[in-house]
Amino acid sequence: xxxxxxxxxxxxxxxxxxxxxxxxQSEAIKAADGRLVQLRENTLNEIDQTVCHILDLAKQVTSLxxxxxxxxxxxxxxxxxxxxxxxxxxxxxxxxxxCELITRFRNHGKWSAAMVAVHVDALQxxxxxxxxxxxxxxxxxxGLRKVVRIRRLIAKLGGP
Amino acid sequence: MSMRPAGSDPRLNLSKTxxxxxxxxxxxxxxxxxxxxxxxxxxxxxxxxxxDAEEVxxxxxxxxxxxxxxxxxxxxxxxxxxxxxxxxGRNRLAPVLLVAGHTPQSQIYRARDCGxxxxxxxxxxxxxxxxxxxxxxxDQREFVESDGYMGPDRRHKAFGxxxxxxxxRKDDLSPEVGFPAGPDLAQSEIDALLNPxxxxx
Numbered sequence: 001x002x003x004x005x006x007x008x009x010x011x012x013x014x015x016x017x018x019x020x021x022x023x024x025q026s027e028a029i030k031a032a033d034g035r036l037v038q039l040r041e042n043t044l045n046e047i048d049q050t051v052c053h054i055l056d057l058a059k060q061v062t063s064l065x066x067x068x069x070x071x072x073x074x075x076x077x078x079x080x081x082x083x084x085x086x087x088x089x090x091x092x093x094x095x096x097x098x099c100e101l102i103t104r105f106r107n108h109g110k111w112s113a114a115m116v117a118v119h120v121d122a123l124q125x126x127x128x129x130x131x132x133x134x135x136x137x138x139x140x141x142x143g144l145r146k147v148v149r150i151r152r153l154i155a156k157l158g159g160p
Numbered sequence: 161m162s163m164r165p166a167g168s169d170p171r172l173n174l175s176k177t178x179x180x181x182x183x184x185x186x187x188x189x190x191x192x193x194x195x196x197x198x199x200x201x202x203x204x205x206x207x208x209x210x211x212d213a214e215e216v217x218x219x220x221x222x223x224x225x226x227x228x229x230x231x232x233x234x235x236x237x238x239x240x241x242x243x244x245x246x247x248x249g250r251n252r253l254a255p256v257l258l259v260a261g262h263t264p265q266s267q268i269y270r271a272r273d274c275g276x277x278x279x280x281x282x283x284x285x286x287x288x289x290x291x292x293x294x295x296x297x298x299d300q301r302e303f304v305e306s307d308g309y310m311g312p313d314r315r316h317k318a319f320g321x322x323x324x325x326x327x328x329r330k331d332d333l334s335p336e337v338g339f340p341a342g343p344d345l346a347q348s349e350i351d352a353l354l355n356p357x358x359x360x361x
Contacts, residue, residue: 004306006313006329009253012223013177017297022173023200025290032198032286039190046187070232077230077261081188084283092283099262106264 036085043082047091050075051123054098058120064111072116073102079123090137091126094119097144104148115147170294177223178203180251182213182239184228192226192259195286199293210239217243217251224296225251229260229271229279236260237267237274244275244310253303255296256311259284275311 016022023031054075057068079095098119105111122140179201183189189206196204205220207213210231217225225243229236240256243249258276271279277299280292301313320332345353 002307004304006302006304009303011255011299013255013293013297016172016174016177018171018173020171022171024169024171028172028199028290029286032195035194035198036191039194043187043191078185078187080261081282082191085191085285096262103262103264
């Protein structure tokens with residue numbers, strides 16, 4: 001084993017920081033938001049399709065070793081990446097909760113169709129979040145957190 | 161962590177910046193690409209395949225590399241590790257942002273230790289990305305080369321572990337406050353430092 005070596009190096013990006021040219025944060029964000037408008041509809045449609053895909057897959061899975069579990073996890077992870085960019089923060093959080101739930105199932109070797117179903121229902125509701133009261137959404141998010149926490153408690157107590 | 165210069169509205173000129181983006185799906189690739197175009201970047205190379213990205217990274221110098229941490233089996237982390245370990249590689253020292261969605265606990269240490277400058281949680285909104293680029297621009301950490309890790313120093317402060325603990329470096333700052341090196345300042349001198357005023361003739 002060799003000793004660690006540290007050295008200074010030139011940061012290639014440092015030259016991008018300027019005083020007069022370029023964009024300030026607010027200018028850059030405005031310009032980027034302008035560019036994202038053209039992707040908005042297609043991305044929201046894709047999110048809808050992904051939610052439907054998760055719904056279909058979840059109905060078929062009965063055990064953790066089903067390869068479709070990874071497909072559900074991957075699909076939920078894609079929703080995390082896309083939803084928050086287009087102000088669907090709650091939807092992204094519900095998808096994150098589903099990923100967290102699947103990770104806990106994997107850690108403890110158990111699958112619960114009921115707990116997944118709660119998340120899938122929440123994803124469908126969150127997709128149409130503009131039709132719901134903010135308090136309703138908050139309650140739904142808290143409910144999902146409880147489901148994930150219950151999974152952890154059950155595992156701790158050595159339950160199914 | 162605040163790396164923004166005090167009292168200023170920083171500007172970034174990314175028009176000459178060459179960016180490599182590698183994502184594991186088309187939508188995320190398109191989103192990031194459009195955000196960078198909005199930021200004024202003109203040279204963007206976008207890839208869905210890590211293999212293709214690796215091939216282009218051998219030929220082109222990039223000023224910024226954005227890698228998806230959500231490739232299966234930690235392939236995105238491995239990509240960054242290989243980039244850092246390639247001794248003669250053009251992009252060995254390039255700033256790397258690793259973007260990740262939900263990361264299982266088993267992969268969190270790998271994300272931290274792959275050698276990326278920063279790991280950023282998705283969703284990557286324009287605001288998040290601009291802030292992280294600002295961090296990268298001002299990143300002055302040294303590069304660490306060791307058997308187990310290659311990349312920017314994972315410590316953001318140079319205090320290191322306490323004296324006597326393994327892992328401390330000889331140039332780590334002391335947590336102890338030393339004795340004064342000169343006479344104390346007078347109250348009027350302290351006031352002048354805190355509230356400087358122009359001299360009036």
